Amino acid sequence: MSSKFEKAVAYVQGLDKQGSGPDSSTKLEFYKFYKQATVGDADPAKEPSKFHFVERAKWSAWNGIKGTTKQVAEESYVKQLIKYLEEKHPEEPILKELEG
Incomplete structure (x- = not known):
């Protein structure tokens, strides 16, 4: 795992704990x-039943990027966080780390 990806994951996991999640x-x-x-x-x-709405939505989103390499997925995760921070928290210090 790249260090940017690891930092991004830790940051996103902390968002929900702060109550200010996406x-x-x-x-x-x-x-x-x-x-x-x-x-x-x-x-x-392991596709969830259509009656399990949340699990099905998560699985469908994941399945929608089938074939994406690990490296591209990590980069996309970091880019998604950068986009989120630029829109919602542009002063967040981690933003500069992720962009650099």
């Missing part, structure tokens, strides 16, 4: 890139 669609973006970077492609055999 909206659901942004969370799905983080989720899909995280899972692809750490696990690889979603397993079609």
Whole structure:
């Protein structure tokens, strides 16, 4: 794992603890890139039932980037955080670290 990716993951995980986390669609973006970077492609055999809405949405988002390499997924996760911070928290110190 790249150090930028690790820093980004730690930061995103801390957002929910602060109560100032991103909206659901942004969370799905983080989720899909995280899972692809750490696990690889979603397993079609583990596709959740259509009655499990949240789990199904998460799995579908992840499955939507099937074939993406670990490196590209890590970079995409960091880019997603940069985009989020530029919009919501432009003064956050980690932003400069991630952009550099």
